[in-house]
Amino acid sequence: MRNIRMVISYVGTTYHGFQTQPIGNTVQDVLTKAIYVLTGEKVHIIASGRTDAGVHARGQVINFQCASRIPIDRWALALNARLPDDIAVLKADEVPLDFHASYNARQKTYRYTIDTNKFADVFERNYRFHYPMPLRLPEMREALSALIGTHDFTSFASLRSTKVSHVRTISDAKLMDSEGKLELFITGDGFLYNMVRIIMGTLLWVGEGKLDASDFKRILEAKDRSLAGPTAMSHGLTLWEVVYDN
Amino acid sequence: MRNIRMVISYVGTTYHGFQTQPIGNTVQDVLTKAIYVLTGEKVHIIASGRTDAGVHARGQVINFQCASRIPIDRWALALNARLPDDIAVLKADEVPLDFHASYNARQKTYRYTIDTNKFADVFERNYRFHYPMPLRLPEMREALSALIGTHDFTSFASLRSTKVSHVRTISDAKLMDSEGKLELFITGDGFLYNMVRIIMGTLLWVGEGKLDASDFKRILEAKDRSLAGPTAMSHGLTLWEVVYDN
CATH class of the missing domain: 3.30.70.580 (Pseudouridine synthase I, catalytic domain, N-terminal subdomain)
Known part of the structure; x- marks a missing residue:
């Protein structure tokens, strides 16, 4: 074999x-x-x-x-x-025969993309979540910084998560903006069920002013899914890259 | 009204x-x-x-x-x-009531996009013509320079063109490359039926080495459609911008 x-x-x-x-x-x-x-x-x-x-x-x-x-x-x-x-x-x-794409994955990067322009770009409508609202990017970036490091991400995991531990390490999270088109890249050693989409949904609340960056940090620390925002639409999410040791 | x-x-x-x-x-x-x-x-x-x-x-x-x-x-x-x-x-x-989107158009820009990578980018497959061949970009750029100015573009017009005059003025033609993805932007005061696609099809012959830049110029000057290359696939073409005086 x-x-x-x-x-x-x-x-x-x-x-x-x-x-x-x-x-x-x-x-x-x-x-x-x-x-x-x-x-x-x-x-x-x-x-x-x-x-x-x-x-x-x-x-x-x-x-x-x-x-x-x-x-x-x-x-x-x-x-x-x-x-x-x-x-x-x-x-x-x-x-090698013992290589396993899931167990051996050392790091993953996801991208979440948003179109904040009034009218959605028709060429990207299947890839980019259309959210035509003015967003506070500095506050969103400040909130994101709370994710870096090792945390229990229960607040940002679907209630249907079956994982024993919700502790994961996020090494990078950055939000880029180009003419109203946002790209969130988030890298970590692993992600819980719906984790990136719930982070994005909560981050949009920060962007709109419903929450502040300090609230975002408080929600993470509370380990309570009910405090976080909605699960952002699936079509904005892309599994970007998976890194292995070999 | x-x-x-x-x-x-x-x-x-x-x-x-x-x-x-x-x-x-x-x-x-x-x-x-x-x-x-x-x-x-x-x-x-x-x-x-x-x-x-x-x-x-x-x-x-x-x-x-x-x-x-x-x-x-x-x-x-x-x-x-x-x-x-x-x-x-x-x-x-x-x-104003006398504005006419076609008669008053002063300048148009078209984009033609190509993916020369071995495997097509699945996210752009409806927008980018997949042409997995090594192409000679410097020769293609040299060929393009022959288009600038006022010329009779009969060689690059469909035989079904019904226009009385095939003389058009091209003000800009540039070919960009990013990791095997090519973008041809071409700007002029008007374009004949299939003109950009036939230019692209002929340019691909230059890229592959079937023609040289001097052949491309010779074909333009011959005013003979049968000498030019094929009409490149429609899905790579986008009407990019139309400029008016007001």
Whole structure:
């Protein structure tokens, strides 16, 4: 057996998230089928993490074991020919048999994008949450600084989180602005269910003046989901990059 | 009567071009209907120029006469509420009754975008022509410089062009590159049918080494469509901006 790792990119708009589920039409289903068409093998795909319905990925990482002897430099092209236009394999390499795309992920970066202009950019409407409100960016940036470091992120986790520990370490969180288009990049060793979207929803309250940066910090410390803002729309979120030691 | 001018943006992917035609489903049809729903008037829309099926617009300009007394600053929001997500009104103003979006256009800029990376960026697949070939950018830029000035562009016009004169003045043509993503911006006082797409198709031949920059110049001077390259795919083209004197 071989263990194949791939970096993949997908537009989440039309899929029911990454992970296979009874309702069907997931990114995992489509990938599994394409690999089956290529190799005749029904492989089990492991991802760095699932993404929800509507969420996109620029650099999702997956791995799977298979017996196929197709040379590693042929995989990306061969699979792309068998995948729909909204899913693409960017890179493939062979990794040790014990490599696991989720357990071995050392760091992940997510991007959340917002369009604050009065009228949404039609070319980005599936990628950018349209939120046409004046936002206080300095206060939002001050609030974000509270996230840096190791904290219990219970306030920013879905109540449906099944993780035993809600402690995660955030190493970077920055908010960029270009003509009313905002990009939040947030990097950490791991993220809880809906964490980036709840952080964004709460940050928008700070931007609008419903909360101050000090309230944001207080909410984080309270470990209480009910104090935080809403879960921001899924289509503004992209799994940007996953980093491994090797 | 009033004469209303609007700047509109649309994703051309699902439309049969701008201009109304028997097959239906054009941008003009959708706009005309939205204006009818808003005002009860069947207006005649004039555009700065038609765009073909699949071609996009960032800043198309239209005008139409109507009797409606809706204040001018309400039009964009009111129409956007009645338009699909892939068409948006960015701006509306009132202009003299003799203003004509096509006759009065002084300058237009088109953008043609290409993705030369091995695997297409899934997020831009409807906007960027995927052409995964190494291209000679310096030669392409040299070829482009031949376009600047006033020339007869018959070589770069569709044989279906119905214009009496094929003489146009190009004031700027630049090709930018960012990590294998190319953007051609071309500005002129007017463009012939398929002109930017045929220029791009010929320029790709220069990029690949099938032609040299001097051949490109020779083709322009020959005034013979059969010497030029193919008409590049419509989805890479965007009507970027239209400039008026007022």
